[in-house]
Amino acid sequence: MYPEYMMKSIEMVEKTRPQRLELAKKHGKQVFPPMNEKEREIVLNRFHPDYKKESRSEVRVGVNKGEQLTTEVADLLESYSRVDPAIFDLNKADYDTDVLVIGAGSAGMAAAITAGINGSDVLLVTKLRIGDSNSMMAQGGIQAADQKDDSPVLHYLDVMGGGHFDNKPDLAKALVNDGPVAIKWLEELGVMFDKNQDGSMMVKPGGGTCRSRMHSTRDYTGAGICRVLRDEVYNMPDKIKYLEFTSIIELILDDKGQAVGVIAYHLETRQYSIIKARSIIIATGGFGRLHIRGFETTNHYGATADGLVIAYRAGANLMFMDSVQYHPTGAVYPEQILGFLCTEKIRTMGAQPVNIDGDLFVYPLEPRDVEASAFIRECTERKKGIKTPTGKVGIWLDSPLVDQINGEGAIQKYLPAMLRQFKRFDIDIVKYPMLVFPTLHYQNGGIEIDEKGESGIPGLYVAGEAAGGIHGRNRLMGNSQLDLIVFGKRSGYWASERAKIGVKVGKPTMKHVYDYEKEVSALDIPRKKIAPIILPDYIPDHVKVKQKTTEYFGTLI
Amino acid sequence: MSEKQKMVKVFIMGEAYDVPEGSTIVMAMEYAGYQLKRGVGCREGFCGACATVYREKGDYKLQGGLACQTVVTDGMTLAQIPFVPAEKPIYDIKNLKPDIDTIKALFPTVFRCVACNTCTKACPQEIQVMDYVQALKRGDIARAANLSFDCIRCGLCALRCPSEIVQYNAATLAQRLYGRYLAKKSPELADRIVEIEEGKYDKELEELEKMPREELSKKYYAREIKLK
Numbered sequence: 001m002y003p004e005y006m007m008k009s010i011e012m013v014e015k016t017r018p019q020r021l022e023l024a025k026k027h028g029k030q031v032f033p034p035m036n037e038k039e040r041e042i043v044l045n046r047f048h049p050d051y052k053k054e055s056r057s058e059v060r061v062g063v064n065k066g067e068q069l070t071t072e073v074a075d076l077l078e079s080y081s082r083v084d085p086a087i088f089d090l091n092k093a094d095y096d097t098d099v100l101v102i103g104a105g106s107a108g109m110a111a112a113i114t115a116g117i118n119g120s121d122v123l124l125v126t127k128l129r130i131g132d133s134n135s136m137m138a139q140g141g142i143q144a145a146d147q148k149d150d151s152p153v154l155h156y157l158d159v160m161g162g163g164h165f166d167n168k169p170d171l172a173k174a175l176v177n178d179g180p181v182a183i184k185w186l187e188e189l190g191v192m193f194d195k196n197q198d199g200s201m202m203v204k205p206g207g208g209t210c211r212s213r214m215h216s217t218r219d220y221t222g223a224g225i226c227r228v229l230r231d232e233v234y235n236m237p238d239k240i241k242y243l244e245f246t247s248i249i250e251l252i253l254d255d256k257g258q259a260v261g262v263i264a265y266h267l268e269t270r271q272y273s274i275i276k277a278r279s280i281i282i283a284t285g286g287f288g289r290l291h292i293r294g295f296e297t298t299n300h301y302g303a304t305a306d307g308l309v310i311a312y313r314a315g316a317n318l319m320f321m322d323s324v325q326y327h328p329t330g331a332v333y334p335e336q337i338l339g340f341l342c343t344e345k346i347r348t349m350g351a352q353p354v355n356i357d358g359d360l361f362v363y364p365l366e367p368r369d370v371e372a373s374a375f376i377r378e379c380t381e382r383k384k385g386i387k388t389p390t391g392k393v394g395i396w397l398d399s400p401l402v403d404q405i406n407g408e409g410a411i412q413k414y415l416p417a418m419l420r421q422f423k424r425f426d427i428d429i430v431k432y433p434m435l436v437f438p439t440l441h442y443q444n445g446g447i448e449i450d451e452k453g454e455s456g457i458p459g460l461y462v463a464g465e466a467a468g469g470i471h472g473r474n475r476l477m478g479n480s481q482l483d484l485i486v487f488g489k490r491s492g493y494w495a496s497e498r499a500k501i502g503v504k505v506g507k508p509t510m511k512h513v514y515d516y517e518k519e520v521s522a523l524d525i526p527r528k529k530i531a532p533i534i535l536p537d538y539i540p541d542h543v544k545v546k547q548k549t550t551e552y553f554g555t556l557i
Numbered sequence: 558m559s560e561k562q563k564m565v566k567v568f569i570m571g572e573a574y575d576v577p578e579g580s581t582i583v584m585a586m587e588y589a590g591y592q593l594k595r596g597v598g599c600r601e602g603f604c605g606a607c608a609t610v611y612r613e614k615g616d617y618k619l620q621g622g623l624a625c626q627t628v629v630t631d632g633m634t635l636a637q638i639p640f641v642p643a644e645k646p647i648y649d650i651k652n653l654k655p656d657i658d659t660i661k662a663l664f665p666t667v668f669r670c671v672a673c674n675t676c677t678k679a680c681p682q683e684i685q686v687m688d689y690v691q692a693l694k695r696g697d698i699a700r701a702a703n704l705s706f707d708c709i710r711c712g713l714c715a716l717r718c719p720s721e722i723v724q725y726n727a728a729t730l731a732q733r734l735y736g737r738y739l740a741k742k743s744p745e746l747a748d749r750i751v752e753i754e755e756g757k758y759d760k761e762l763e764e765l766e767k768m769p770r771e772e773l774s775k776k777y778y779a780r781e782i783k784l785k
């Protein structure tokens with residue numbers, strides 16, 4: 001339950017609720033005027049964490065050398081390999097496959113299934129268990145322009161506008177044009193989309209969308225999709241083999257610069273192995289566990305940007321790695337769920353963000369960066385946030401409106417995960433609002449790809465959150481889940497085609513790593529600084545000092 | 558956690574540790590010095606990687622929970638169960654019928670259910686597990702799919718089942734059968750796919766693709782917002 005002093009503010013929220021409900025009944029979603037271009041620019045410049053000077057630093061090594069990247073990313077890239085690659089005999093492969101997929105979230109699994117169906121032998125390697133990923137956690141929805149009043153053209157405008165027009169247009173086009181087919185593909189695999197009586201899709205709007213095109217499977221949309229893909233992977237044992245608790249820590253190139261294999265590290269037995277492949281797909285997801293700017297995160301335990309590190313070392317170009325998505329509504333109270341996601345779907349179903357006095361202060365469905373910045377403004381400059389007993393601050397997300405607008409039981413029916421999450425800690429979101437503040441959520445940029453999902457390195461494909469260009473500098477809700485399927489399938493298909501053609505492979509080499517390390521050591525960076533870090537380290541310092549013979553480089557080794 | 562934290566004693570696989578009050582089991586284990594590899598995934602209650610059994614002080618009951626969602630109590634004894642050996646039949650979803658014969662063929666064990674309700678009591682998602690197993694026995698795929706929808710496959714039900722049923726694998730099949738065969742199909746979706754295949758939007762999309770930024774921006778801010 002909320003402490004007494006917070007209940008005082010909740011009383012204010014309850015007082016203004018009837019008027020705000022009236023507004024919603026009268027104006028639908030438009031309960032507050034959306035910002036124009038100028039207003040957006042101002043609030044972003046002044047309050048978005050990305051726009052602070054110290055948020056970006058010059059990266060001093062590799063392809064993007066000289067560019068300003070997110071500070072923690074630049075820092076991660078200026079690092080050495082986990083092992084000296086010289087100790088491996090690159091010609092002796094422990095595994096040999098047509099298509100290697102790295103990472104078993106939805107992007108990786110969509111790729112593996114597609115490549116398998118296309119006739120390739122696939123090896124799917126993943127850090128934790130299959131499906132332990134950001135994909136499994138998505139709640140809100142997946143976009144696709146399949147409604148009568150909608151079209152791929154309108155979807156395209158939303159994608160580009162949300163991304164501040166920095167997106168690669170061909171990728172945005174592929175995303176929207178493949179959208180409806182992706183939904184059909186999922187439904188045929190057995191995904192249970194929320195539907196109306198007549199079979200039409202039950203769609204909701206999302207932040208920055210001009211039409212309602214958010215498809216969902218309750219508020220377990222990621223799981224609704226990811227668990228079906230996982231079951232399908234299990235059902236294709238002849239085509240898809242998999243390794244769990246195995247992290248890829250380096251790419252192997254040949255002397256012509258093609259990606260021809262990887263070095264893998266088994267987390268439990270600590271064995272390293274060499275995997276040879278005709279095509280390689282990186283689907284390792286995002287970077288939430290880097291805790292950029294000290295933010296809490298919504299991301300799963302293994303979201304440490306590994307794919308980015310190894311591709312960068314091998315010479316792949318990064319795009320938009322100067323921008324970070326903070327989700328406006330991360331939980332601030334209770335402490336045990338700090339930073340956890342409160343899905344945007346709560347707002348799409350009518351919940352409004354209000355301040356300590358119960359006043360509505362922003363259009364609830366601005367694009368995420370704008371919405372998050374407005375929350376930060378409310379809590380800092382305007383001092384209208386609510387403080388928690390441990391000194392965190394947030395604003396109210398007035399969830400009880402959801403039932404009042406959509407009918408009693410709507411939360412129970414369409415937001416069961418949210419309801420459960422808070423109930424576990426004694427808060428009933430049907431009756432009381434949720435305290436929220438922006439949380440580190442999504443990697444907007446990533447490794448540059450083309451329409452086939454291929455990076456600049458021949459034979460190296462990228463899909464999902466690890467890829468860059470599709471969403472420019474800001475992704476809209478529901479477009480990530482869509483890109484996992486669209487580019488998962490595209491990369492899977494083209495990687496498989498490449499494997500079939502049979503490209504001539506040269507001599508395997510790790511020269512790219514040696515060269516890269518030379519650049520790093522020229523900066524006097526200590527040898528101990530290694531990446532990928534694989535898992536974040538949450539052991540408190542007073543315990544760590546006693547673990548005398550254990551070395552932590554992210555994961556203990 | 559704030560500085561002046563109160564501490565509680567927990568017994569991780571029998572070993573005593575003092576950890577901050579209010580910690581979840583995952584936080585408590587990390588505080589004690591474990592770097593977890595198994596037994597944790599999403600950390601937010603969505604992946605089912607963190608099944609844990611525990612006993613609270615002075616209580617005879619062996620309880621199950623998600624380590625990332627369960628707050629430790631003083632005197633709690635716990636052990637994680639990060640993996641459940643379970644059978645999973647291989648099938649091709651395209652060649653199945655959504656009926657009782659499919660259940661009989663692929664999950665004959667569900668017919669051994671003795672309706673003891675142990676699984677329902679064990680489920681950290683508060684799912685009516687027994688009810689969905691019973692629905693499967695009757696061939697009511699739709700009901701089974703809907704009742705089991707929030708299952709995150711933590712495995713706790715299967716571990717406690719006296720009839721060795723792997724409830725969650727059967728649930729996954731029911732959900733897939735429902736999604737593919739029983740859910741009514743959306744006519745708009747089919748129509749839109751035809752339109753796209755016929756290239757209805759190609760020209761307009763190509764124009765937008767080539768449009769200079771300023772012009773595109775104007776178009777974007779001028780677009781009509783029509784939300785349902």
Ligand SMILES: Cc1cc2nc3c(=O)[nH]c(=O)nc-3n(C[C@H](O)[C@H](O)[C@H](O)COP(=O)(O)OP(=O)(O)OC[C@H]3O[C@@H](n4cnc5c(N)ncnc54)[C@H](O)[C@@H]3O)c2cc1C
Nearest residue numbers: 103105107127133134135140141248285464465478480481
């Ligand atoms: C809580 C939450 C809610 C979200 N809600 C939505 C939503 O409603 N709609 C939407 O569109 N998007 C949403 N997103 C975003 C979206 O879900 C993710 O961007 C997307 O799932 C990423 O998918 P992926 O397959 O690229 O990566 P992931 O699903 O994260 O999978 C990456 C996999 O790669 C593995 N891996 C990482 N490194 C290595 C390595 N070195 N070797 C081997 N394996 C490795 C990881 O363990 C993981 O299994 C949400 C994200 C979160 C975290």
Ligand code: SF4
Nearest residue numbers: 680708710711712714
């Ligand atoms: S039904 Fe079984 S596997 Fe699914 S969440 Fe409940 S206890 Fe876990």
Ligand code: SF4
Nearest residue numbers: 670671673674676718
């Ligand atoms: S525990 Fe097993 S036997 Fe008992 S009700 Fe559940 S499925 Fe049936």
Ligand code: FES
Nearest residue numbers: 598599600605625
């Ligand atoms: S870690 Fe995923 S459910 Fe607990």
